[in-house]
Amino acid sequence: MFGKRHLLAATLLASLSSVPVALAAQPVATDRYPTTRGSAVLQSHGETIDKMIADFVAKNRLPGITMAIVQAPYIPRSAGYGRINLDNDELASTRTMWNIGPITQAFTAVAVFQLQEQHKLDVHDPVSNYVADLPADWGKVTILQLLQHSSGIPDFRDNGFDVTKAYQPADLLNLVRDKKLLFETGTDARLSATNFILLGLVVEKASGMTYQDYVTRYQIEALGLTSTMFARDLPTRSFLDRPMPQPGVNQHVKFTSQVEYIDPVEPATGYREADGRMTPVGTDASAGLYAFGGIWSSAEDISKWDIALAGSVLVKDKADRELIYKPTTLANGKVVPAMAGWEFTHHPGFMEIKGSSPGFSSYLSRFTAAEELVCVTLLTNKEGVDMTGLAREIAEAYKAGLGPDVDPHIVVAQESKFGADETVARIKAQLAADKVPVFATFDHGANAKDAGLELRPTQVVVFGNPKVGTKIMQDNQAAGIDLPLRVLVWQDRLNRVWIGYPSFDRLAADYGLTDEKPLQAVAGYVEKLVRASANVYAY
Numbered sequence: 001m002f003g004k005r006h007l008l009a010a011t012l013l014a015s016l017s018s019v020p021v022a023l024a025a026q027p028v029a030t031d032r033y034p035t036t037r038g039s040a041v042l043q044s045h046g047e048t049i050d051k052m053i054a055d056f057v058a059k060n061r062l063p064g065i066t067m068a069i070v071q072a073p074y075i076p077r078s079a080g081y082g083r084i085n086l087d088n089d090e091l092a093s094t095r096t097m098w099n100i101g102p103i104t105q106a107f108t109a110v111a112v113f114q115l116q117e118q119h120k121l122d123v124h125d126p127v128s129n130y131v132a133d134l135p136a137d138w139g140k141v142t143i144l145q146l147l148q149h150s151s152g153i154p155d156f157r158d159n160g161f162d163v164t165k166a167y168q169p170a171d172l173l174n175l176v177r178d179k180k181l182l183f184e185t186g187t188d189a190r191l192s193a194t195n196f197i198l199l200g201l202v203v204e205k206a207s208g209m210t211y212q213d214y215v216t217r218y219q220i221e222a223l224g225l226t227s228t229m230f231a232r233d234l235p236t237r238s239f240l241d242r243p244m245p246q247p248g249v250n251q252h253v254k255f256t257s258q259v260e261y262i263d264p265v266e267p268a269t270g271y272r273e274a275d276g277r278m279t280p281v282g283t284d285a286s287a288g289l290y291a292f293g294g295i296w297s298s299a300e301d302i303s304k305w306d307i308a309l310a311g312s313v314l315v316k317d318k319a320d321r322e323l324i325y326k327p328t329t330l331a332n333g334k335v336v337p338a339m340a341g342w343e344f345t346h347h348p349g350f351m352e353i354k355g356s357s358p359g360f361s362s363y364l365s366r367f368t369a370a371e372e373l374v375c376v377t378l379l380t381n382k383e384g385v386d387m388t389g390l391a392r393e394i395a396e397a398y399k400a401g402l403g404p405d406v407d408p409h410i411v412v413a414q415e416s417k418f419g420a421d422e423t424v425a426r427i428k429a430q431l432a433a434d435k436v437p438v439f440a441t442f443d444h445g446a447n448a449k450d451a452g453l454e455l456r457p458t459q460v461v462v463f464g465n466p467k468v469g470t471k472i473m474q475d476n477q478a479a480g481i482d483l484p485l486r487v488l489v490w491q492d493r494l495n496r497v498w499i500g501y502p503s504f505d506r507l508a509a510d511y512g513l514t515d516e517k518p519l520q521a522v523a524g525y526v527e528k529l530v531r532a533s534a535n536v537y538a539y
Contacts, residue, residue, distance in 0.1 A: 044403065053081055053390070061278075061382070063085075063271055064082035064268060068377045070373070070375035072375070080092030080096055084096050090240070093263065095298050095300070099286040100297050100379065101293040101360055102356075102362065103302065103364055105293075105341030106342065107215055107295055110314050110324075111219070113321075114314070117316055130202040130206060141153065145186055146198055148338075149340075149341075150328065153182075154192060155191070155192040156176050163281065165288070167287075169290055173194065173197060186332065187330065188330070188334070189328060189338060191341075191536075196292035211291050212294075216229075222314075223305055223308055224304075225304060225305060228305075230295060232287060238265050269281075270359015272382075272383045273383075281359030285357075289358075293357045302364060303375060309325075324339060326344070337418070341353045346415075349366075349369035350365070350367055351365070352364065354386075354539065359381060359382075360381055362380075363387040364378075367395065372399060374398050392404065405492060406498075406500060412502075413499065416533065416534040417535060426533040437465075439462045439464065440461075441460070441461050442462070456491045456492070460487070461487050462484055463486070464484030466484075469484055469522075472513065475515045478511055485526060487526070499530050
């Protein structure tokens with residue numbers, strides 16, 4: 001037996017010696033493009049993306065949500081969770097359409113610059129060149145100032161807008177036609193949906209097409225976005241299967257004989273929560289939002305459209321792209337970290353656009369640096385939901401360093417668009433406006449300097465409402481260790497500025513708090529405070 005083994009080994013060695021060297025000993029390939037992308041393990045702070053979303057859905061009582069992730073030029077993940085209608089067997093899917101609300105502004109901005117590149121308008125033109133019979137103050141406003149939200153024209157949504165009514169663009173303008181400018185044009189920036197109603201009319205005049213037809217031809221059809229359309233398209237281009245209910249029969253029957261109903265393009269039903277009850281919002285509610293919020297799309301389609309923004313597919317001139325996707329510098333020299341609905345933080349190449357529309361909430365972020373190229377789209381059919389924190393944790397799962405370097409179970413954080421001192425000032429100004437007392441401010445950075453040490457800007461603002469805080473301590477007095485409330489503003493090693501506050505879920509668990517109402521009131525207020533302080537636009 002021993003001899004046979006040696007004979008077998010000799011035979012194998014002989015056969016291997018006849019194999020070409022290139023096959024016998026292949027060198028280890030070296031990456032031409034070093035990358036850390038493509039990991040199958042996607043977690044942030046020990047949680048998978050599915051777990052993050054499941055917890056977020058439960059906490060915020062969402063009917064459904066859909067997510068898509070870009071790692072340009074790929075969309076490695078697109079998924080739906082929950083339901084798009086609470087009364088029917090209709091599930092959130094990759095092709096579900098949601099009203100994308102303020103993300104529509106980004107489509108409108110692209111349309112404007114496409115028309116500029118076609119030499120059909122100039123963004124420095126006054127809007128009165130394209131829209132007739134405007135108030136004298138409006139007529140001096142330029143197209144660029146409308147894009148910047150620096151016109152000072154009031155927002156029609158704050159002046160009698162009723163989501164149950166049908167509006168034409170002229171009707172929306174009439175809601176604020178006799179109102180004074182909120183500030184001198186070009187001196188400040190404030191989100192106003194009226195600006196984008198005017199831009200929609202500019203697109204129509206310059207192109208000779210309806211706004212809807214122009215966007216459909218030059219963006220939706222040009223990119224093959226089959227789950228993107230406007231409210232008036234829904235009856236003829238979506239495929240809801242809602243036969244009369246029959247006992248023991250599945251709602252979905254058409255898919256067995258009609259291809260269009262296999263993985264169908266369906267619109268989600270939007271919901272508004274009041275007093276713990278979810279009320280559906282009709283699809284017509286978005287139609288009146290026109291060039292500010294009238295588009296319906298899937299998260300996957302938004303991701304395809306988003307990839308097209310990365311180069312010259314939609315807007316060809318680099319100078320135009322840089323004007324859209326960089327902070328605004330006003331004529332008076334003031335720099336506003338926002339443009340055309342987009343907002344910019346100190347994270348290099350980061351931009352986000354978000355907000356609510358009747359029955360829906362939407363979020364899109366882009367990390368455009370060459371070493372990142374991550375984009376996150378989140379759409380849900382519940383109004384008034386801020387998905388900023390969830391999106392940053394999802395991005396962190398794809399590439400470490402895209403989110404805050406804190407565990408969200410301990411500290412809830414959102415990146416500010418402003419510097420540390422300005423962020424603190426904004427927090428205090430909002431507290432003063434809300435008549436909430438500030439008990440103390442601790443400047444840890446200054447204290448470190450006094451001690452001969454160095455610390456990046458780090459400040460704590462302590463504030464609270466004794467009426468609410470007392471109710472929490474009546475549940476468990478030990479909770480007073482973590483009261484009154486506080487928010488931390490800090491600048492990290494990448495010069496990003498964050499606002500953070502203790503997790504109220506953890507507070508409740510740590511002290512065994514059972515009275516949910518005061519905790520919900522406190523959590524809701526602090527979330528609102530952080531949103532108002534961290535963002536340029538009020539949502």
